[in-house]
Amino acid sequence: MGHRCHDEKPSFNLRKLIQLFFFLMLSPLALCQLSYKFYDYTCPNLTRIVRYGVMSALANDSRMAASLLRLHFHDCFVNGCDASVLLDDTSSMEGEKGAAPNRNSVRGFEVIDAIKASLEKACPYTVSCADIISLASRDAVYLAGGPCWSVPLGRRDGLTANKDGANDDIPSPFESLQNITAKFTAKGLDIKDVVVLSGGHSIGFAQCFTFKQRLFDFGGSGIADPALDTSLLQSLQKTCPDQDDSDTTLAPLDPVTTNKFDNVYYKNLVSGTGLLQSDQDLMGDNQTAAMVVTYSKYPLLFFRDFGASMVKMSNIGALTGKDGQIRRNCRVVNN
Known part of the structure; x- marks a missing residue:
């Protein structure tokens, strides 16, 4: 490829971590918007881990690049970019996976699961599933020969899915x-x-x-x-x-x-x-x-x-600050 995608972050040290702590304590609104440096201190290897996960997935299945891009699109058009598309059905909630635009069509859930598992080992309970989707779709496009862009981060995960929204809001190839x-x-x-x-x-x-x-x-x-x-x-x-x-x-x-x-x-x-x-x-x-x-x-x-x-698109309805949560498992809401 004739270009490189630079967004890896430097490792943090104790002094920087202490500075971050006091910054957050003194600035309660600091986390209420997306930032390109959101995880610089709390998960400095985030982009490397996500990119490795996407590279591994594409090595096994070249179609996965398009699938991850589509997953991001279908997530953001329903409830905003909150990873609601990843939620499994429960006894009290029908997930979006069974909606007409997604059923037997949307893929890549296992890829996001694997990346999330790696991130939980590196920086537990820190990175949202919504941010993982945003980064994974960017890396999928880049690794398929496309452009690289900086992804603003700091999204939080939604607490519910919206099957009706998926049926109604996602554009269809049959529409005008x-x-x-x-x-x-x-x-x-x-x-x-x-x-x-x-x-x-x-x-x-x-x-x-x-x-x-x-x-x-x-x-x-x-x-x-x-x-x-x-x-x-x-x-x-x-x-x-x-x-x-x-x-x-x-x-x-x-x-x-x-x-x-x-x-x-x-x-x-x-x-x-x-x-x-x-x-x-x-x-x-x-x-x-x-x-x-x-x-x-x-x-x-x-x-x-x-x-x-x-x-x-990745800014649509993004949850930040104290809204939503950081799911430990992208398929289920935390207890």
């Missing part, structure tokens, strides 16, 4: 650009964030059922989407034959550079070879189409803006 944009703006994001964060589809796969209607019965017409590239159409019809048992078969979101995070996703949209209808629709609006064309030409601009939009 207008509806997707509305869901983004409801979270404090804007149309530029829609285009930029859609670039996360540079990596990863989609199940056939999410785009099969484009192959055989576009808009109930009984024919394929006429805007779909002919060679791509033929290839996808072989991958996803018009039978129910192919619904969960996977196809790459970017068949050109499938496991590399780059701007080819935008080049695909310009050439009419976007996989999901919701992606290709970005070319049907003058404002979003202009941004797509720009990012297709200027990869470094896309990288810069992607990092900025990820930081913006």
Whole structure:
């Protein structure tokens, strides 16, 4: 890779720890907002531990880069970035894992569990699961060849999940650009964030059922989407034959550079070879189409803006200060 991601923190000494203690005692509001240096003293090896965990996961499964990025997205759009997506069902609460956008689809829970276990050994009861997701998604993108950005930290974990919120608030590949944009703006994001964060589809796969209607019965017409590239159409019809048992078969979101995070996703949209209808629709609006064309030409601009939009997204509804908690196990609320 032509760049490096520097955010490892120096080891602390006793004097610094004492200074931190008095600083916190004298500044009760110090922990009530996110900070790039939040764990500098309390868990100085945090970023090394997270990156090693992500590297290990990607060595076993290259798809995990996209899965960790998606996990962060699906978490932040429901209750804010509070790690609610990680919570298992209980007798009194239905978790978000069983919601339609997540069921048999969202992955990476074991990766977060492993990183959390390592952090509990290094700095017990210190790092939130929400911060782990934020860092892991950044490292996943970087290790897949994408940009690196500094992640503000200090999130705390939520106390409950919101299955209905997951069903209602997470954008769907079946929705119109207008509806997707509305869901983004409801979270404090804007149309530029829609285009930029859609670039996360540079990596990863989609199940056939999410785009099969484009192959055989576009808009109930009984024919394929006429805007779909002919060679791509033929290839996808072989991958996803018009039978129910192919619904969960996977196809790459970017068949050109499938496991590399780059701007080819935008080049695909310009050439009419976007996989999901919701992606290709970005070319049907003058404002979003202009941004797509720009990012297709200027990869470094896309990288810069992607990092900025990820930081913006990671701030949605973040719990800080005394709100929420630091879960010891990311799957359950502390007793």
